[in-house]
Amino acid sequence: MAKIKGAIVIDIERCKGCELCVDACPTDVIGMEKKVNSKGYHYAAMEHPENCTGCVNCALVCPDAVITVYRKKFED
Amino acid sequence: MEKENLRLDEIIREENIVFKKTPLLTDKVFSYCPGCGHGVVHRVIMEVIDELGIQSETIGISPVGCSVFAYDFMNIDMQQAAHGRAPAVATGIKRCWPDKYVFTYQGDGDLAAIGTSETIHACNRGEHIAIFFINNGIYGMTGGQMAPTTLPGMKSSTTPYGRDTRLMGNPIKITELVATLPGTYFVTRQSVHTAVNVRKLKKAAKMAFENQKLKKGLSFIEVVSNCNSGWKMSPIQANRWMEENMLPFYPIGDIKINGNFVKRN
Numbered sequence: 001m002a003k004i005k006g007a008i009v010i011d012i013e014r015c016k017g018c019e020l021c022v023d024a025c026p027t028d029v030i031g032m033e034k035k036v037n038s039k040g041y042h043y044a045a046m047e048h049p050e051n052c053t054g055c056v057n058c059a060l061v062c063p064d065a066v067i068t069v070y071r072k073k074f075e076d
Numbered sequence: 077m078e079k080e081n082l083r084l085d086e087i088i089r090e091e092n093i094v095f096k097k098t099p100l101l102t103d104k105v106f107s108y109c110p111g112c113g114h115g116v117v118h119r120v121i122m123e124v125i126d127e128l129g130i131q132s133e134t135i136g137i138s139p140v141g142c143s144v145f146a147y148d149f150m151n152i153d154m155q156q157a158a159h160g161r162a163p164a165v166a167t168g169i170k171r172c173w174p175d176k177y178v179f180t181y182q183g184d185g186d187l188a189a190i191g192t193s194e195t196i197h198a199c200n201r202g203e204h205i206a207i208f209f210i211n212n213g214i215y216g217m218t219g220g221q222m223a224p225t226t227l228p229g230m231k232s233s234t235t236p237y238g239r240d241t242r243l244m245g246n247p248i249k250i251t252e253l254v255a256t257l258p259g260t261y262f263v264t265r266q267s268v269h270t271a272v273n274v275r276k277l278k279k280a281a282k283m284a285f286e287n288q289k290l291k292k293g294l295s296f297i298e299v300v301s302n303c304n305s306g307w308k309m310s311p312i313q314a315n316r317w318m319e320e321n322m323l324p325f326y327p328i329g330d331i332k333i334n335g336n337f338v339k340r341n
Contacts, residue, residue, distance in 0.1 A: 007087040011097075018111030018311040024271055041110070049084060057271040059095040063115030064106055069095040072087045 003074045006054020010044050011066040017041035021058035027051040098123045100151045111311025113301030114143050116268040124281045134177040137162040141183040142217045160191025163198035166205045177288050179206040184225045185215045188250045202259025202293040206284035212303040220306035224248045251298040255331045261293030263332040267300040269315040300326050
């Protein structure tokens, strides 16, 4: 069966750590990093990358346009 | 775990991109607070302009308020207007260049307080422009004072015991107000707190720009947004609060499409 897998890449320096993407993610992929960026914000990161489906919800609600979403279909 | 990493390398490639920051937003980091709805609305407007391919034909008017620096973030031609006068400036620009796409971007302090008369008269004249009205029920930039759109009983820095409607009057529903004017062609109210609402806003914004080609009247889009700093909440709490309190008072939906009122149940 074909499986659709997704991944996100976060622009760490632009992220302000508002956590709206964490709230919007239906599969609980995103979490907040313990480290901070140069402005002192805890930035978002993929905590469970295996669950990501590339649904784009996080990128749509992100107020700072920091999220790039990738999606690929695997045949296996 | 190693297999998972391999997978990620396979997924994160140029050809698999399904969403990325539109090039019409500049690389400058937004000056807004974390979680502010302004960023989403900026992005949605720029995505629509990008999709319609009208970057070189669009002129935006930035207001006074939190979004005063909108011209720094939007990679299109922008004009800064005096406080509340964006619809008047947009009128002038549109009349000089009738074939350009003109939109204003205003907050509730700009559009509903100091600029009420400009807004209502531009709507009444039926200028062929689009107005984006961001309503967060508070004066965000100046420190959370009461705005004309503040809800009854809502606390702000100038109404610490809640807005008393006997003393301060009732909030203005400016979107319903302009919908009654014959000059408006498309009037709607949207929000940006969930992904579904963002998609709906994008659809509405596209319609607002496409309507300018028809030259039949003004398109007015209100976006109910949060102000987590002004409301003294976290961004997620602010969105919940907005859903529970703002949206019953300012219901989401189209009010007027193609010059006709939409029937509501």
